[in-house]
Amino acid sequence: MLTEQHSEALAVWALRNRIWDYLVKPLTPLDLRRSVENSLSMRYGGQYGQRDNPIPPDLRFYKLHRKVTLPAEYFVENHYHEKIYEEHVAQLCGMKTCVFSRAFKKEHGTTFRRYLLEYRISKARELLRRPEVLVRDIAYTVGFRDPSYFTRIFRRIVGVSPLRYHERHAECEGNRKNLHHRDHHSGGYPNR
Known part of the structure; x- marks a missing residue:
């Protein structure tokens, strides 16, 4: 089974x-x-x-391979927008912080802090693709308390500033909606 x-x-x-x-x-x-x-x-x-x-x-009994840090993943998914202490997450996994850090790094290939930052940035990227959002609100929405720190981390991980990322993707989303709107109202035939 x-x-x-x-x-x-x-x-x-x-x-x-x-x-x-x-x-x-x-x-x-x-x-x-x-x-x-x-x-x-x-x-x-x-x-x-x-x-x-x-x-x-x-x-015979074979060791079941499961992630011991799975509770940490679930916690990050549900609380990424809040202040998260590694000590608390380690307790959720039933470990001391140093043991948790080693186990997390072994299972994920990165530190818990880095995992949390990358998760928050991935959520920020999702939000920044929406044209109606304000860039200045995204930092707080995804768990950063300092917008300038958010901008530095975002630029380091993504390669562009949050504002530039938003401009690029909101523009693409707007063009897609305009094409859909135009095709819908012109009967689906391109103008000649």
């Missing part, structure tokens, strides 16, 4: 229904291969892919 989220109730249900391989995504190709080999071995009486492992396939 392959599932996206682990829960004790689901695991108990699976075992009661004689589902011996309970896998949680994401899983490694090795875990998937082992599961398939175990299933085939059970089906064909242990003949398939037989190894020198004395433990019967249905009693």
Whole structure:
């Protein structure tokens, strides 16, 4: 059985229904291969892919690969616009801050601070594509308390200032709407 989220109730249900391989995504190709080999071995009486492992396939336990920092991801998604303390997020994951920092860096390839900044900037980019928004309000909306710091970070990550990004994308969005409006009112035929 392959599932996206682990829960004790689901695991108990699976075992009661004689589902011996309970896998949680994401899983490694090795875990998937082992599961398939175990299933085939059970089906064909242990003949398939037989190894020198004395433990019967249905009693073997394979480590489930799951992100220990998943609560941090969910927290950032739901609270990115608020002030976020790494210590608090580490507690949500059941870890001390230094342990959390190492685990987060290992799982995401970046620090928690950098992840949070990039997440906020991605949300800012979404908002800046909308022509009706005011650039000066975006910094506060996505969790920055200082607009000049927001501008510096945005320019460092995106390569242009928030104002320039907004001008480019709002202009493109406006042109798209004008084309749709013109095509809609001219019956879809271009003017000749």
